[in-house]
Structure formats: structure tokens, C-alpha cells
Amino acid sequence: MSFSLYIAKRYLRSKSTNNAINFITYIAIIGVILGSASLFIVLSGFAGLKDFTLQFTSQVDPDLKAETAIGKSFILTDDEINKLNNLKDIAYYSKVVEERVFLASGDKNTLAVIKGVDEHFQNVVTIDSTLDHGNWLEQKSNQLVIGWGISNSLSLGVLDFTKPITVYVPKPGKGQITSTKNAFNSVNTISVGVFYINENLNDTYVYAPIDLSKHLLNYEPNQISSIEFRLKNEADETQAKDNIQAILGDKVILKNRAQLNDALYKMLNTENLAVYLIFTLVLIIAFFNVVGSLIMMMLDKKRSLNTLFNIGATVKDIRKIFFYQGTLIGVVGGLIGLGVALVIIALQKAFSLVMITPTLAYPVTLKIENFFIVFLTISILGIIASKIASVRITKSMVQHY
Template identity: 65%
Template structure:
């Protein structure tokens, strides 16, 4: 066995004759264990919150979405649609018409909504039914709509109120002098048949409508659409599917996956993840100062032994390596124990839900191998640095006298 490593292992397991040094060593070891466990638990908790947040957007986000590259809409030919039907990677796709709309109901107005006209395939592409707690999904070729919870609350309407219709207004394009209100707006009367609940942003934004309804309201021509949403087969190759779709539709569209559709949300969550990691890494760095102090105290306590080793032929570098290895071993052992504790606590939370956000909603956590790797790598790097700093205190003068 390597001589410095052998001595380091002996020092790691042996007790000092000085109780104060033993106490400092125990504090250092406990600090590493708690630091590693805390970092892993926090990262796992944040990973759970991230997954919990993204699961709501993923319900209405397709695997791929083809958006217009220029303007608000583009034209798609029957030949292009036939080619999309023949792609093996695609389970289904839905044509979308989307634009801003003004909503009025019972003398109340809502100017910040967007109408989203969807065809009969939309339910095959997205699990929209699962986010409609009140009412039902719309029927094609009708004047039915499904609105978000925020819009419904702002305008104070429910579902299937046939006595009062919801009015939708869209500005007409055109030139010249305006002589009547009909020249300003396209207007349709609709019946709300469902209310969806996804997240605050989408609840306050979207009104779902049948494709034909939206087409007439917005004055779109045949084969004029805003986007196409795709559902891909299980185990799909996204890049291959993206290439195939792009070859058919050309440069008139831009293809985006879920992450790209929620770019701002992903950036925000990743920034918060990094901030949390840096904060708890700082806590871990503070805990590792105890390791430096422990090793320095051990060096002073073993001064006579160090001198004996030097006289027996050990070099200054060998003696430095002894205490360097001791610090690294202490850090790695404490980090592994902390990780085991952290993994166990996260597993128990997943299984038994000890911590609850609400009586029916446990605090979300996620066991991910990447978090284990991040914590272990962080502990290792910081442990090596701390051990190097402490072992550098061994000078030529110290080992020879």
C-alpha cells in the first residue's frame, strides 16, 4: 500500500490523546455529512418543484410545434398535408389558428385574450381533457368555446349559460374611412362549455374554439393557419422527425420542442437551480473550514511523530501527502454518508409523504442521478482544495525540528 495513504488511514481511525482535537474532528466530520445531505436534499426538492411546475405546461405543449417564420400565419398545401400524414415518426398533428381577441360578457370586457382555434385532432396531440375541471371539451363545427379559469373569473361567467352569450371581437384589416361598427370588428356569439385550469398565465390568456369558428372570426382563407402541433411516437428520434417535417414545410416555419416553447420558464428555473446550488455550496465551503482546522490541529498534535517519520527517511512531500490524504478521506467518507442519508430521506418523502404543501398535495421531490453526481463532485473538489491548503502548513522547518 502507498505509504502516505496507509498512515493517513491509520490517523483517520485513531483517536488523539487531546480530547479537544477529537472534538474538532467530530465537528468537522458532522459538518461534511450535514452539508452533503443538505445540498442533495435541496437539489432534489428543487428538481421535484421543477418537474411539478413543468408537468402543467407539458399537458398542452406538443412534442414539436411548427410556427410561422414570418408574420402571424402561413399557407399549407394539400400535398404538404399528405406528406405529413405519411411520416412514420408522427402519431398525429393538429392545425392551429391563433390571434388576439376581445371578449365581452354582461357589460364586462376582457381585452388580453387569445383565441386558439383547434381541429378535431387536437385531443390526440394534447391531453386537454385532463385539465378541464368544470364542463367539457368543445365540439367541432359549433360556436362552443372553452376558456381559462382566469378569463372566466374576470368576466364572471360559468358553463352552458344559454341565456347569455359570450361575445368575441376581432379587428378587421382594411383601409379608408369607418362609417359603422361592423366595419371595425368581426363579431361572433359563443357558448362557453368548459373551463380549463393549467397555470395562471395560460388561464388568463387562452380561449379554445373550433377550427372553423376561429377561421371565420379571424377571416382566414382556406389552408391558412398559424401553426401545426405534432405528437411523435414513443421512443422517437426528435432530430430525425424535425428534419423530416422541415423538409416538407420548408423555411416558412420554425420548429420548436417543449423546452423551446417554454424558453423563458426553463431559463428562470435553471437560474433558480444554479442560485440554490451556489448558496448551499457556500454553506458547504464554510463547513470545510472545520476540516482545514482539524487537519492543522492534527499536524500540531503529531509534531513529534512527523519528526520521527522524517528521521526515518520520509520526505517533506510524503508527510504533506499523509495529511492531504487524511483530509480527502474524511471529506469523501462524510460526503458518501451524507448522500446516503439524503437519498434515504428523499425516498421516504416520495413513499410516505411526510411533508405536505396542502392536505392532499405532498411536497414534490425527485431522485435524480445527476444530483448525486453534482453533490459528490462538489464534495470531492472542495475536499481536495481544503486538504491541500491544510497540508501546505507542513514546512521543512516543522518536519526537521
């Protein structure tokens, strides 16, 4: 152990004869402890909120999605289907037809997006878990599964044959529209289920059999809007993506789950960064107390510093004493704060101390990277604060008393 570090540890453990200096030192240490604990708790809270928010996207978003690169649809040939069936990384895939439609029931109407799916869709995403009531649709039928918001807007129930839902889609073509019959394709349907995912999806989507959607849009049998893939657990996403792209070519753009929710991921990451910067600012203010504490300690220890200088310690050695002392305050205070934060997070996970709603506890997630981020932040700020304070030591200060 170096001479400077040994003296720094002694100074850190010992009390000053001046109670005011002791009080300032305690305040500095408590500030570091509370700052580091707060930062880790908030980062864990945001990690929990991020996981909680993204769990809904995992219910309805596939591992990979092939979207048309040009226009609204593309042709999937039999040869491409056979090649996709032979890919080892793909567990399931579902063909999808998607388009904006107009829904009417009784005297109420609304705009929506119809998503026509085939019989494999339930294997690609866990859509069954989102059903609030009712059942999933059957293929070769006129059944719909609608969002909770749309169901509320149209005052619909489940299997209410007295209130059929008419789906309208504009017919493709050119020229002037002479009648509503010539302007729209339409079909009468019935709601068999209502899903609840989030407000945006609840107010936007209705699920339908793929053949019904193709009929409304006048699509050819092999014409689709997209393909959604579920990969095997051991599959390499990048390799699977390359293999699918090689089969489907440039007519599609492949996106993973993060890319499908690019705006959501950016928003969550931006919020997380903003909170980190705000609480780091709080820590910077706390370390001003550390600087003040070290400077007060220097003034209080002038006689001791003069003695150390006279027995051979250099100004550089004496500066190191207070540099190490400030760094130790930061590191030790940070570790204690992290320990306190871990206890609080464990209590929240075990006993749900803070609730969002009467039935939903505030989610928290422990992540090892957050632990290292907080510890690294505390260490860097401690080193900077210690350096600022230690350079106040001059030869004139320790040479004459």
C-alpha cells in the first residue's frame, strides 16, 4: 500500500476535531449514497417499463417480417414457397394481406386496417393471449376479431348476428365514380372475438381470414402484402434474414422486431438517456459537497500536512492523499448506494411497494449493465471531484504553518 493511500484511509476513518467539518463530510457521503441509489433505482424502473411496454409488441409482432418494397403487395410464387418451407431456421411463417378499410354497423362507422391472416398466424405470434373475450376466427369464413377500441366505437359484442359488420374497400380503377356500388367492394361479417393489446392497435386493427381480405381487394391467389416469420429458438437471426432475402429478392424489405417498432425503441431509449443525464446532474451537485469537504479537511489538517512535508513527503504525495480520499468517498459511497438500491428493488419485486394501478405493481428490472453504468459514473465523478480539490494543495500551504 502506498504512503498516500494509507494516510487517505486514515483521514477517511478518523474524525476531525472540528464538528462542522465532520458534518460536511457526512453530508457529502450521504449525498453520494443517495445519488447513486436514486440513479440505479430510476434506471431499473425504466428498464422495467421498457420490458413491460415491449412485451405487448412481442405478442403481435413476429421475429421477422418481409414487407413489400414497392407498392402494397407482391407475388409469392410456388417455387419461393417451397424454398421457404425448406429453410431450417424458420419454425413457422404466415402470409398476410393488409389494407385500410371502412367499417359500418347499424348507424355507426369507423376507419380501420384489416389484416387478413392464414391458418399459421397463431403459431407465428401469441395472438390468443391478447383476446379479451370471444374466440379466434376460422378460415374460410366471414368472421372478424376486432380491437377493443373499434368494438367500443361500433357498440359491438361477440356473435351478435343482429348487428353484422359491413366492410367496405374502394375498388381499384380509373375514371369518375357514378355510384356507390361501383365504388366499393363490400362484405358482411360477424365479430367472434375482441382483442386488447394497446390503445393504438385496439383502435386500428381488425383480423380476418386471408381469403376474405383477398376477395375484398381483388387480389390474385398468390398475391399478398407481407410474410411474418417465427424463427426457431436456436436460429441465428442475421443468417435467417440473409437466407430469406436470397429467396424473396429485392421485392421485399426484411425487418426484425426492433425495426418494426423503431419509433417506440427510439422513444424509450431517449427517455432513458434523459433520465440518466438528469440524475447524473444531481450526482454532480452531490460531488460539489465532496470538493467542499476535501478543501475543509485540507485547512483543518494544515499542521499534519506541514509535518508530513518536513519529514520528506512531496507536494505531489500530499495531493495524492486528498485525491485518494475523495475517490474513496465516491467509490465507497457509490457501492453503499448500490447496495441500498438493490434492497429497495428486491422489496419492490417481492412486496409490490409502489403500484401503478390497484392491481399492477410498478415494474422494475435488474440489469447488470445498469449496475456498471452507475458505478462507472460515480467513479468518474469522484475522480474529477478529487482532482479539482487536490490541486488546491500548494507548496506554500504545507511549507509554512
